[in-house]
Amino acid sequence: MSLNPMPRGRILAIDDEAEILENFELCLLADGHRYAGFTSVEEGLLEASSERYDLCLLDRHIGRDCGVETLPKLKQLAPWMRVIMITAHADVDAALEALRAGADDYLVKPCSPEQLSVAVARQLEAGRLSQRIEALEREHPSPPSELSSTHAGTQQVFDLARRVADTDANVLILGESGTGKGVLAQHIHACSKRQESELVTINCPSLSAELLESELFGHTKGAYTGATNASPGRVSEADGGTLFLDEIGDFPIGLQAKLLRFIQDKVYERLGDPKTRHADVRIVSATNRDLTQMVSEQRFREDLLYRLNVITLTLPPLRERGQDIIDLAERFLDRFAGNYARPARRFSEEARQALLLHRWPGNVRELQNVVERAVILSEGEVIEPLLLGLQAQPSGGQGQTTALVGTDITLADLERLHIQAVLGRAETLDQAAKILDIDPSTLYRKRKALGLDTD
Structure with missing residues (x-):
């Protein structure tokens, strides 16, 4: 008797x-599931909107309809529902x-009843x-995995962020793209006293100066060409909450005085409307640019910078964070x-080394x-370097290890990488030992201890 019965x-x-649907029905009813099959997208979407389903088997091509384009509609109707895409080719x-x-998964048709049963059971369990995880997270919220670090400098940034989160101080976050x-x-918003209100994001480089002003402060109908409807603006949406100005370094210089006034006095006017409005908003901004240099070049207002950087948090690049690379991966x-x-x-040991060596x-x-x-793309439990698709490092070059010098990589890992690189370019063990300036017997023992013995 199975201790883990198949989920229904x-x-x-x-x-x-129709033949595929009949085969699905035979297999799934035999496994104890409830089942409904449809030959058109319209019927399927109508059914998904009226009944609750745990899983959908969606063909990639349904007549003239595309399953990939149908998928978002299904997810919108039933965000909890898992989806297995059915394709006719192993592409x-x-x-x-x-x-x-x-x-959530894909199957190549025709598939065996066993393959279908396993795929369905796996998705139902997932x-x-x-x-269950979502329920636990609602009860016990925790920081994202990206906000945990063994790198001292990075952890100090995260700790400072948590300390200032429940204040109303404006925060400027600096760092390279992707940090x-x-x-x-x-x-910061989730840990603040404003967490029940909105976090509203504006991506500064994506809009022209006129459109950015309209997006930020709102406009009346007819305020400018194309303004066919009135808009309250993102500042109004963020009232009581947080306004996140992403890539603030790209904020137009001609509009910076209005932003400064709003930050200082909490007041603004919509385009086309002289009425002065008030909004209680906390400002969090971010950029990968050097704002101090931009101030010296008169491309960013110094007084605005002082208002934005009450608290400055600088995120180090990942290449400097050593062991964090493996932990995050x-x-x-x-x-x-x-x-x-x-x-x-x-990850295999070789994949771990590839992750550490990448810049x-x-x-x-x-x-x-x-x-x-x-x-x-994985088909087994272990991820090998090939699946990572990272650009190969030069064989035996110093760049493999020097890129990691000064990071938080352990001395043992650094030693292993250096010995591995030397062994890779030396023709014999004796030659490698001579390069490393150690006795060949010592190198032999180290090679076995470090798992580099491939003989």
Whole structure:
């Protein structure tokens, strides 16, 4: 008797082949599930809007309709529902497209009853686990995994952020692209006394000066060409909460005086309306630019900078954070393996070294994307370097280890990387020992102790 009975659920299938739907029905009813199948997208969406289903089997091509385009509509109707995309070809690009669009898994048809049963059971269990985790997180909120660090400088930044979160002090977050400035801004708001009100984000580089002013402070109908409807503005939306100005270094110089006035006096006017309004808003801003240099070049107001940087938090680049690279990669691995119901559980030693050696110009965002892709493509429990898709480092070059000097990588890991690099370019053990200036017998013992003995 099984100690872990197969989970039962309500299954919806959308496929334009009636024979496929009949096969699904035979298999799923035999497994004890409740089932409904439809040959058109319209019928399937109508059913999803009227009945609650745990899982949908969605064909990638349904007549003239595209399953990938239908997927967001399903998720909007039933955000809790897991989706398995059904495809006629074992195409990695098609699978990645489906998973990126929000599918939780994919199957190649025709598939065996066993394959269908296992895939369905895995997604039902993943869905129920996700719901339990969400319930626990609502009861016991915790900081995102990106806001945990063994790097002393980074942890000091996170600690300071938590200390100032429950004040109304304006915060300026500095750091390279992808270091997690937006995540930190969200956490500051979540830990503040304003958490019950809105966190409103404006991406400064995405709009012209006129549109940015309208987006920020609002406008009346007809205030400018194209203003066919009135808008209250993002400042009004953020009243009582937090306004996050992302990439503040790109804020137009001609509009900075109005922003300064609002920050100082909490008052503003909408475009086309002389009435002065008030809004109680905390300002959190972020940039990857050197604002002090921009002040000296007269591209940013000094008085505005002083108002923005009451508290300044500077996030170090990922390449300087040593062991954080592995810790974050493992957290992302756990997260995406759960989200996509994939078997991946750990990185091989070679994959760990590849992660440490990469320079991470895109920082935490790049690491997250690399791990997500590796998890999606994984077929076993161990992720190998090839799945990471990282650019190979020069064989035996000093760049492999010198890039890590001064970071928080342990001395043992640094020694292992250096010995591995020397062994890779030396023709014999004796030659490697001579380069390292140690006895060959010592190198032999170190090689075995470090797991580098491949003979």
